[in-house]
Amino acid sequence: xxxxxxxxVVPLAAAFLTVLVNRNAGARILALLTALTLSALAWxxxxxxxxxxxxxxxxxxxxxxxIQLSMDRLSAALALLISxxxxxxxLYSQSYLKSEEAQSKHYAVLLxxxxxxxxxxLTRDLFNLFVFYEILCISSYILVASEETKASFxxxxxxxxxxxxxxxxxxxxxxxxxxxxxxxxMSDIARALGxxxxxxxxxxxxxxxxxxxxxxAIFPVNTWLPDAHSSAPSSISAVLSGFVIELxxxxxxxxSMTVFSSVNLMLPLRYMALAGILxxxxxxxxxxxxxxxxxxxxxxxxxxxxxxxxxxxxxxxQAGMAHLVMHTGAKSVLFLIAGYFIxxxxxxxxxxxxxxxxxxxLTGVLFVIAALSLVGVPPLFGFFTKFKILSAAAxxxxxxxxxxIAVILLGTVLExxxxxxxxxxxxxxxxxxxVKAVKGRMEMDVPALVAVFGFTLLVIFGSFLLPLIPSGxxx
Amino acid sequence: xxKLIGILLIGGFAxxxxxxxxxxxxxxxxxxxxxxxxxxxxxxxxxxxxxxxxTAVVVQYRGFDTLGEVTxxxxxxxxxxxxxxxxxxxxxxxxxxxxxxxVLQAGSLALLPFIVLVGLYITLHGHxxxxxGFPGGVxxxxxxxxxxxxxxxxxIPRGLINVMExxxxxxxxxxxxxxxYSPAQSFLANILPKGExxxxxxxxxIPVIYAIVAIKVASELINIISKLTxxxxxxxxxxx
Numbered sequence: 053x054x055x056x057x058x059x060x061v062v063p064l065a066a067a068f069l070t071v072l073v074n075r076n077a078g079a080r081i082l083a084l085l086t087a088l089t090l091s092a093l094a095w096x097x098x099x100x101x102x103x104x105x106x107x108x109x110x111x112x113x114x115x116x117x118x119i120q121l122s123m124d125r126l127s128a129a130l131a132l133l134i135s136x137x138x139x140x141x142x143l144y145s146q147s148y149l150k151s152e153e154a155q156s157k158h159y160a161v162l163l164x165x166x167x168x169x170x171x172x173x174l175t176r177d178l179f180n181l182f183v184f185y186e187i188l189c190i191s192s193y194i195l196v197a198s199e200e201t202k203a204s205f206x207x208x209x210x211x212x213x214x215x216x217x218x219x220x221x222x223x224x225x226x227x228x229x230x231x232x233x234x235x236x237x238m239s240d241i242a243r244a245l246g247x248x249x250x251x252x253x254x255x256x257x258x259x260x261x262x263x264x265x266x267x268x269a270i271f272p273v274n275t276w277l278p279d280a281h282s283s284a285p286s287s288i289s290a291v292l293s294g295f296v297i298e299l300x301x302x303x304x305x306x307x308s309m310t311v312f313s314s315v316n317l318m319l320p321l322r323y324m325a326l327a328g329i330l331x332x333x334x335x336x337x338x339x340x341x342x343x344x345x346x347x348x349x350x351x352x353x354x355x356x357x358x359x360x361x362x363x364x365x366x367x368x369x370q371a372g373m374a375h376l377v378m379h380t381g382a383k384s385v386l387f388l389i390a391g392y393f394i395x396x397x398x399x400x401x402x403x404x405x406x407x408x409x410x411x412x413x414l415t416g417v418l419f420v421i422a423a424l425s426l427v428g429v430p431p432l433f434g435f436f437t438k439f440k441i442l443s444a445a446a447x448x449x450x451x452x453x454x455x456x457i458a459v460i461l462l463g464t465v466l467e468x469x470x471x472x473x474x475x476x477x478x479x480x481x482x483x484x485x486x487v488k489a490v491k492g493r494m495e496m497d498v499p500a501l502v503a504v505f506g507f508t509l510l511v512i513f514g515s516f517l518l519p520l521i522p523s524g525x526x527x
Numbered sequence: 528x529x530k531l532i533g534i535l536l537i538g539g540f541a542x543x544x545x546x547x548x549x550x551x552x553x554x555x556x557x558x559x560x561x562x563x564x565x566x567x568x569x570x571x572x573x574x575x576x577x578x579x580x581x582t583a584v585v586v587q588y589r590g591f592d593t594l595g596e597v598t599x600x601x602x603x604x605x606x607x608x609x610x611x612x613x614x615x616x617x618x619x620x621x622x623x624x625x626x627x628x629x630v631l632q633a634g635s636l637a638l639l640p641f642i643v644l645v646g647l648y649i650t651l652h653g654h655x656x657x658x659x660g661f662p663g664g665v666x667x668x669x670x671x672x673x674x675x676x677x678x679x680x681x682x683i684p685r686g687l688i689n690v691m692e693x694x695x696x697x698x699x700x701x702x703x704x705x706x707x708y709s710p711a712q713s714f715l716a717n718i719l720p721k722g723e724x725x726x727x728x729x730x731x732x733i734p735v736i737y738a739i740v741a742i743k744v745a746s747e748l749i750n751i752i753s754k755l756t757x758x759x760x761x762x763x764x765x766x767x
Contacts (some may be wrong), residue, residue: 055707057714063698064598068696071605083700110711111706113574116563119591156614157605171595183595187602193553194606199614234563384703 054096055108056123059131059170060256062089067163070156079156080146086163087139090170095133107176116235121174125522126373130173130302133380134295138166140503141294144288144388145499148395158198162291165191169296172303176527178226178311179236181303188449189215189267195288196280207279214266214276221263228256229311238311238527245303246314257312261304261321268300269354270321271328276334281347286391289343293350294384298376298464301354303362306525322452325362326459328355333463337470341400342390346383351427353379359456360441360524363448369523371440374514377521378425378437379511385422388504390413392496402474407482409475411494416478416502418508418513423471425511428464433514438464444525560677577654578722578729585659586733590715593736594699597743604747611754629676635677644671650741654730660737664744671749683753688746700741702732732753746760 066086073079100106105124114120123131142162149155164187171184186320187282193215197208230236232252234245245253267271277297281289332352355380360372392415397404409416425434442460445453496504510517549602567588568580575583585593612680650663671683708718722729 055714057541057703057707061714062593065697065700068601068693068700072693108714110714111587112711112716113588117567117570117588159608161602161605164598167598179589180592180595183592183599186599187595188601190599190606194602194609197606198609200609458736 055172056092056097056106056121056127057091057108057110058230059090059174062086062093062169063163063167063170063417067167069201070160070163072155076155079159080435081144082127083142083159083163084139084146085094085379087135087142087166088131089130090135092136094128097123098132099126099518100128111185113403114434115177115237116288117175117238119180119461120177120237120437122176123174124524124526125307125360126302126437126524127173127349129522130295130299133169133377134166134169134173134299136506137291137295137380137384138162140506141287141291141384141388143506144391144503146499148287148391148500149285150387152298153278158195159214161191161198165195165291165296167468168301172243173299176238177236177240178229178238182219182226182308184220184266186219188296188300189219192267195291197286200282200290201283202285203279207276211276211280216274218263218266218273221259223263224312225260228252228259238307240307242311242313242527245312248314250314253312253315255414257308257315260312261308261317264300264304264307266499267297268304268358269297269328269356270280270301270304270350270358271324271331273334274328274351274354277351278344279349281387282341282343286343286387286394289347289391289450290384293347293387294380297350297354297508298380301357301361302376306527309525310527319451322362322450322456325355325358326452326456328358329459329463330355333466337466339470340402342393342402342405342474343387343400345360345402346386346390349467349470350379350383353426353468355486356438356441359460360444363444363450363453364522365444365448365450367444368448368450369525370521371437371444372474373521373523374518375434375437375441377517378433381507381514382426382434383424385418385504385507385511386426388421388500388507391498396494399470402477405474405478406480407492408472410477410527412496415504418504419477419478421508422511423475426439427468432514436515436518444458449487528740570725575717575730575733576655576724577733578725579654579656581602581657582654582659582733582737583730586654586736587717590703593740594703594752597696597699599690599730600744601746604751607751608754618682631677632641632674635674639670639674642673643667646741646745648668650671650737651727652735653737655725655727656734661744663737664741665748667741667745668748672720672752683749685750685753688750691742692750695746698739699736699743702736703728 063086066082069077070082073082085279099215102123102125105122106120109115110119142159168184168188168191170190171183175181175184193208193212196211216471226236227361229241229245233241235241262273269277281293284292308321329352332348332355335350336345336352339348357372357376360368360375393408394400395403396412397408404525421432425432428434428438442457445457495501567584571577571580575587577583612737646663646666649658650660653659653663687698703715704716707714709716709718711718717731719731721731
């Protein structure tokens, strides 16, 4: 029998083992094999009939005393997204990571990050969620700091401070929830909070949303993101922007809509989303470094997804989920390519990349495709998802929907202008010192190219996957 | 900036006073689900066989969380290790440069077996009395730390410690798997015989898991201590 628990146990075991592996090649292969196994597992669950979710209890003790995990269609789809993204990023790291580094620890932490991601996705126990959330946060801090530059330490410290405060908020929320329900199972807490005093439920929900929202990079608590996502190694930026914030967002939404269903969180979240779009895109517009631009753009994109998911209609949730999948593909491509721009030129500013598109023709084309999809140009995946969000908003009649449409369109204009600015620089005439920049092979190494190509396929042909993307946010 | 912090602090305290004074955000009545605690108290002796109910909850009822906590410690240790390597000079090296003198050094070495013994006792009696793998592991690591505090001559077999750490981690998962593929068909299900209630060899797999946790905690902490106090050459050695 294939148990959903394998999603957590396999990467954990691999991470424990990886630390022992002294040779970089060994660690790389072990990580790659683990990611392959996880992808196969995820594929099995994605294909399985999950019309009724498959639940497993730990240690044979059913909730409310024990811990229960549950695999539903949404979890299976996200697990597939996480494991395939992880696989491609590990493939990319084969050539991207510098060979003299001690890579075994890097891969071990990356595998732990994946284990924790599956954990928060599958668990139906609020405290168990907190434990996996801690693992997710701590491994993110470590990965952000792993370039060991001053900027990355600063970014990691900022992230750590905010993340620790967020964990505390979450812990207090869990304590408050336990006080009224006497149980840590999400379904019990949902029932108990429904009967509790409404201000009590509101306090619990607000603390939880603010705590979890830090990892999901929701508007007022997303200040760590630009530093962390831009100072991390590019493979890690792709992971953090590609699926970690999205995953946290989905889990946050699922808990808001089930456990805290008695509290009306959707309206405030919707306005927070709009503020996030506006601020993220405006800040991205003003950046001069490519990775910082992309990081701020992630801030805006999270807002876009959150807006769609909080519209409160089925169409809105579908559109939000589809956009999430698209963003994973497009942002991963952009970050992974940005990593090679930095490796090849040694510079982070956009203006140093002039003429780079001609010297790295294949890479340049892939970059432009992903950028176009992020903006929402037909016939790429991004067009369909953005269009779906806009039409869902127009049809929903929710408060703030039309304001949202205006903000999204404004954000799109900003996004188009800064991404086209990058594309224009890539294909402009090289100027000054860039002319005699690095000689020899410029194109990405083969493993990296294959990985980026994989993500690009998702960006181009993703629209065919639309009917397969589930949207049910039930427990 | 300081004014802002002051205003925030005063505002927060005022908010606290107002909410407490007005009785906002309070839950007077508990719901019918209040029974989990008493249910655990009632079922624990039969279900886990452990005389210490807290241990039964930590290892059996919520063993999955404990696996998670072990992982939290593992990943934190990895992070500290990476940081210690980044800071070239051994973060705490200067602190321990002083030679403690013969009396302290000999004394700490003489203490070592006794501290380890206490750690082992606390670990192995975790299912009977307060204690268990986490405090036990910390106490065992303390034995090494005391020696390091007095002198730098202790050579720590890092390779062996790494192997033990990995084996302990894999052992925890293996016990989980035994449960998954046993008739109980549940990860971390307790399938070992429960033994006589209250005796040393009882409570099924709980002492085994606590022993594993102790090994993991102790080896991780010893690893951190040795990395933080190691001189430059040692930390490079550890990187390889």
